[in-house]
Every structure is written in C-alpha cells, then in structure tokens.
Amino acid sequence: MKDVVVIGGGPSGLAAAPEIGKKGYDVTILERNGELGGLLQQCIHEGFGTLLFDKSLSGPEFADIFINRVHDTGVKVELETYVKSVEKREDGFEMTAVTPKGVEIIKTRSLVYAIGCRERNRFEIKIGGTRPAGVLTAGTVQRLVNLYGVLPGKNPIIVGGGDVGLIVARHLYLEGVESILMVYPEEFFSGLPRNAQQCILDFDIPYRPRTTVKRILGDKKVEAVELVKVDENWDMIQGTEEIYRCDSVILSVGLVPYSEKVEELGAEIDCKTNGPVVDEFFETTVEGVFSVGNLVQIFDYVDDAVQTSFVAAQGVDKYLKGFSSKRDKPVKLKPGKNVGTVTPQVIAHDADDDIKIFFRPGIEKEGARIELTSGKEVLKHQKKRYVRPSTLEEMELPRDILSKKKEVMVDVR
Amino acid sequence: MSDEDREVLCVRCPKGCRLKLFIDENIVVKGQECKLGVDYGKKEARHPEREVPTTVKIKNARWPRLPVRSKKSVPLAKIDEVMEELRGLKVEAPVKKGEVIVQNVADTSVDIIAERDMEREV
Numbered sequence: 001m002k003d004v005v006v007i008g009g010g011p012s013g014l015a016a017a018p019e020i021g022k023k024g025y026d027v028t029i030l031e032r033n034g035e036l037g038g039l040l041q042q043c044i045h046e047g048f049g050t051l052l053f054d055k056s057l058s059g060p061e062f063a064d065i066f067i068n069r070v071h072d073t074g075v076k077v078e079l080e081t082y083v084k085s086v087e088k089r090e091d092g093f094e095m096t097a098v099t100p101k102g103v104e105i106i107k108t109r110s111l112v113y114a115i116g117c118r119e120r121n122r123f124e125i126k127i128g129g130t131r132p133a134g135v136l137t138a139g140t141v142q143r144l145v146n147l148y149g150v151l152p153g154k155n156p157i158i159v160g161g162g163d164v165g166l167i168v169a170r171h172l173y174l175e176g177v178e179s180i181l182m183v184y185p186e187e188f189f190s191g192l193p194r195n196a197q198q199c200i201l202d203f204d205i206p207y208r209p210r211t212t213v214k215r216i217l218g219d220k221k222v223e224a225v226e227l228v229k230v231d232e233n234w235d236m237i238q239g240t241e242e243i244y245r246c247d248s249v250i251l252s253v254g255l256v257p258y259s260e261k262v263e264e265l266g267a268e269i270d271c272k273t274n275g276p277v278v279d280e281f282f283e284t285t286v287e288g289v290f291s292v293g294n295l296v297q298i299f300d301y302v303d304d305a306v307q308t309s310f311v312a313a314q315g316v317d318k319y320l321k322g323f324s325s326k327r328d329k330p331v332k333l334k335p336g337k338n339v340g341t342v343t344p345q346v347i348a349h350d351a352d353d354d355i356k357i358f359f360r361p362g363i364e365k366e367g368a369r370i371e372l373t374s375g376k377e378v379l380k381h382q383k384k385r386y387v388r389p390s391t392l393e394e395m396e397l398p399r400d401i402l403s404k405k406k407e408v409m410v411d412v413r
Numbered sequence: 414m415s416d417e418d419r420e421v422l423c424v425r426c427p428k429g430c431r432l433k434l435f436i437d438e439n440i441v442v443k444g445q446e447c448k449l450g451v452d453y454g455k456k457e458a459r460h461p462e463r464e465v466p467t468t469v470k471i472k473n474a475r476w477p478r479l480p481v482r483s484k485k486s487v488p489l490a491k492i493d494e495v496m497e498e499l500r501g502l503k504v505e506a507p508v509k510k511g512e513v514i515v516q517n518v519a520d521t522s523v524d525i526i527a528e529r530d531m532e533r534e535v
Contacts, residue, residue, distance in 0.1 A: 035475065044480035044528060045466040058466060060480055060529035064510060146468055149478040174467055174496050193429025197422040198463055202489060391427045 001092060002026050004316055005108040007083050007261075010038020012293025013114030014066035015306035019313035020112075021073035025320065028076040030083055030097060030106075036070070037063035038116065040302070042143045045167055047194075051303035062302065086111065086265055088286070110288040110319055112312060113262050113276075117255040117294040119164075122216070125253050127159075129215035134222035138164045138252035145171050153248030157225055158182040159213050162390065163191035163300075165252030170199035181244065183211040183227060185234045190390040192300075213249065214241060222248055255298045262291055272341045273297040279330065279348035280355045281315025282308055288319055297343050297358065300392045304358070311356075318349075325349040331402050336373065336409030338362045340389060347402060355397040359410050361387040370395060371411040379408065387412060421457050425449040434458040462486035465495050465525075469514060473535050474506035480528040481514050487521045494519040506533040 006017045009031030021027040035041065040048070043059030050056050053065070070077065081099045092109040119137035136144075136152050138160070144150040145168075154177055158165050161184030169180055182200060187209055189196040200207055208227070214236060215226040229240035257275035259267075267276040267284040275296045276284040284291050292308045299305040318325065331347040340360040347355065361368070368387045372380040372395075379401040387393060395410075402408065423430040423445060432454045435441040442454030464486050468478035487495055495518050504514060508531045515525040 041480075041529070044468065044482070046464050046482065056464075058480065058482055058528045061510065064529060146480060147476045147478055149468060149470065171467075174465070174492070176496075176500070188429075192424070192427060193422040194424035196429065197424055201422065202463065386426070386428045388427065 002028055002106070002108040003320060004028070004110050004112060005030060005093075005095065005106065006112040006114055008038065008114035008116060008293075009033070009036040009077065009079075010114060010116050010293070011040055011063065011066065011302050011306050012116070012295070012309045013038070013112070014063065014070060016112050016114055016290075016292050016309035016312055016316075017075040018066070018069035018073040019310055020316050021070075021075040023313070023317050025316075026076075027073075028078060028106075028108075029070065030078050030081045032080065032082040034079055036067050036077065036079075039139070042139075042146045043167075044146050045170075048302050051301060052306070059302075066306075083261075086261075088265065092288070110290070110316055112290045112292060112309075112316065113284075113295055114292050114309070115258050115261060115295055117257050117298055119251070120254045120256055122249075122251055125159075125212075125251075127213050127216060127249075127251075129217055129226070130219065132216065132218035132220055132222050134218070134248040135216060136248065136250055138168045138250050141168050141250050142171065145175060151175060151177060152250060153222070153246070154178045155246045156180055156248040156250050157213070157244065157246040158250045158252060160184055160252035160254070161186060161189040161191060161196075161207070161209075162252055162254070163195050164255075165250070166191045166195040166199040168250060168252065169205055170203070173199075173203050173205060179246075180205050181246070182207040183213065184209060185212050185230045186210070187232075212236070216249055217243070222246060225249060255294065257295045257297065259295060262286075262289065262295070265289060267291070270341070270343075270345055272335060273343060273345075275343075277345045278343065279315075279346045280311070280344045280351075281318065281349065282312035282344070283315050283319065283348070290316055290319075297341055297360075298392075299358075304392070304394070307356070325351050329406065331405050332407045333357065333397075334407060334409050335359065335362075336371075336411040338365075338412040339410050342410050347397075347399075347408075351399065354399060356394055357397050357410070358392055358394050360392055361389055361412050363412065364388040365412065369413045371413060372397065372401070373409045373411060374405045374407065379405075419458070421454070421461075423450045423453050425453050432457075461489040463489050463492060465492055466528075467496065467499060469499055470503040471508065471531060472503060472505045473533050474508075474531040475534050476531070479504060479508060479514075479531050481525050482528055483518065483521075484513075484524045484526050487518070487523050491519050491521050495521070495525075499525065506531045 003025035040059035040063040048062035214228040293305040471479040
C-alpha cells in the first residue's frame, strides 16, 4: 500500500509529488507518456517561471526544475502507465493500471489527480461541413511541430485568438509555412498583449476579428473554409459568408478540465469551472482524493497552476495524519455579480493561513471593485485597474472574515 | 507619422494599450493610459528585440526535434536570418540542457542553446 499516488507527470503533478515526498511519505507518479513534463515539453517558448522563479524559462527548462526535485526527493516514477479505473476501498483506493508489464493493481491511501485539461474540438463550437483530414487542435499542432518537426499544412487557418493560438501561429510562421490567417470572434485578441504583439503583429500575420469558421470544405483533405462575420454576441451575420482557401484548420477554442475520471470516482463537479469542487487544500468531495492544476480550472500561468500543488501537498499531509482542522460546517464560495468562476468552491478547514482564491471576471471593466460579500455585508473589497474575462484574477481571502458565515460571494462591480 | 514611426501594443499589463511611437531625435509615445506605457514605448522604439524559440533536427534521440532558444534576445529584424541559419542544422544526441548549439547566430553575438537534455536512444 502506497501513501500517495499522483496521477499525471505534467507540471502540477511534478510540483505536487516532491512537495509531499519531502514530508516522508511513499509517493509515486504514474505518467501515461514515455517521459515526464507533460505539455511543458512542447511549450518551447519562454515566459514560464516569471512569478515563481523571477526569470523567464522555456517549458522544458521549467519542467527540468521540477523533474530534478522529483528525483531528489525519492519520488517513484512509473512511465507509460495509464490508470484505467479507480475503486474506493475501506483503507484507501485500488487502481487498475495498464503498464509496460501488463495490467496491474496498485493500492494507495490517497490520490492526487493532476491530469490537466483537454482542448475543445470543432463540434463543441459547432463548426459544420465535411470531416476531412487536416482539422487539428492547436496543442496537437504544437506537439507535431515542436517534437516531430511536422507541419500541419502549408496554408493553415487558425481559429481563436487566445494564447495557445497565438503561440502556435508564431511557430508556424517561423518554421516557414506559406500563409497563415487567424480569425476570432472577439473585437481583439483574447490572449496576452505580449503574445498578440510578438506572435502576430511582429510578423504582419493577417488576422480578422469578429470572424469565425462556419463550415469546413473538402473531401479527403481540407480544401477551404467558409468564413462568416459575427456580431458582438458572436452570432453569425447572414450574407457575410466568404470562401477562404486553406489546407488545414487549427482550432484554439478553449480548454476544459479533464474531469471525467474524478467524476467516475464520485467527486462533485462544478458546472462553472467544469472541474471538481475542491476545498482550500484542493481536496475533492471524495475524502482522500485531491485535484490540482488545470484539472481544477484553467489557469493562465503555469506558475499559478503549480501553486495549487504546493497547497494540496499540505492537504494530503493533513489527510494522511487524519485531519484535525475540518470545520463542522464548511463555507461555500460562489461566483456572484459579473463573475464567471471561483476556486476553491469550499472553505472546509480552520487554519491560520490566508487563502488565495482565483476568479474569472464575467465582464471587461476599468476601475473594477472586487467585493467579497455575505448577504448584504461586504467582508472585503479591493480595486483592480482593469479586468476582463480572458484574464484570471486572484485575491487573498483572510480566514478571520469567514467566522459564522455560510456562504461568501465574489462580485465585480 | 513618418516611415520610422510605429504602432505597438504595450505588453506591460493585460490591458494592452495601443501605443503610437513617433520616432525622431526624441521619442514621443502616445496612446498609453499609464506611465508604464511611456517606459515600454521608449525601449521598444529604438531597438526592438525578441527571444527566438524554435527547434533543430536531432539524430538518435527520443524525438526528431530538439527545442532550442536564443540565450538572449536578438534584434527583431534579424529573426528571419536566425531561422534561416538554423533550418539546415542537424545535431546528434546526446545533448545537455544549456549546451551551445550555434555560436553567434546570424552575426548577432547571441548563442543558440538547447532547452533540454536529450539522451542518446538508437
């Protein structure tokens, strides 16, 4: 029986495992790929680590720091190991895993899910038309280009103006495709200004705001798309259709926590984040099962995502020692006025440390006032110079304001 | 605006002000909503520089590509030349993280370095 199994050897799993291991527990990372690092190994651009290490690293460099910590703390690593199913038992959890040696049963007292997110596909944003080869998600393209040196086509169109799409546009430009067009439904790129400038504007890559792909055309391979303009509600404007010739369609249309596995285990899922409901130590509603990183919600920065792992490590420690700090009645944290998502969703413990909450604004606003409220009482407020839905915000939540509260709302005014 | 004048997004915060840079003996920045924009605009006006993240071919390794980057930023105008020089290159595993792959790439006095270890796997 192991103390802790961390499922997933990407950034959040790599951050969680050594943090728990150095407390003296028997920790194992199970990773389905043949090497550690997850998405980081294909994110060859810089900008990682600026919040955590005060320097700008590439994805592989950022991963390397944590891989070293894994080895230094004696954490065990099982590669090419895929967890097929998990059953709750009286003394812990029993996993059925597909490993290079065959199907194996692995037993553990606690579990940390660090399995990240997946990319949304064409059907989730209702792109019609045929189903030819050459329609790929941006992450797949990034993997093909940066690990295999394979381009998706010579004349790609990129759908979506978020950070992943912007970064992929630059890779494709630098690797020498003939033409690129980026389209997105917003008025302006939803990615960071740094990426908009340094990936698109620097190279004069053509882009069209308030535009989306209505249909994909082509028999065996992508031959063209039908573009259409959209209004401010992203509704298509009839009569603005236009055929655009291209040989591949790259979708960068959002990420969704990969929460099916924890849901199977009985964890409650938040319909706003699409990730499991977690408390301030990232424990799900199934005792002994923790969830970290992009599985909880989609973070803008890997630096923020891995911080959930550091906090969860404390929670795992508490759990294995047999919780002493759980409150009788947990406080619920909810998105209120003009707020899309809030994590954690529950404050379940009495402890001394303050809690860092993350929330996604539902509107774009200058001079916004963030309020934590309970009924009509404002418990805390804070000014933010500028907020928008595509930028995740954070705020300190002091525990002392929670006493005798059942529910706290986060509002943007 | 003269030929040298440029428009650029301020990258100092998520707001992304559209800066107009009027480049003469002095640099005048317009369009910013705070003083970070003036500071950024002035730096960006004279010598815009960028880091270059890319890959080169590698033999006998886990992957067919090795991720590499410029050790420091290079002039924006030199990026095409940097890419051209890297395109034909093929290295062989093993490679160590931080190893210099190309010295003084495209005469920029900047080195191209490996982003990760790549062990020999045949």
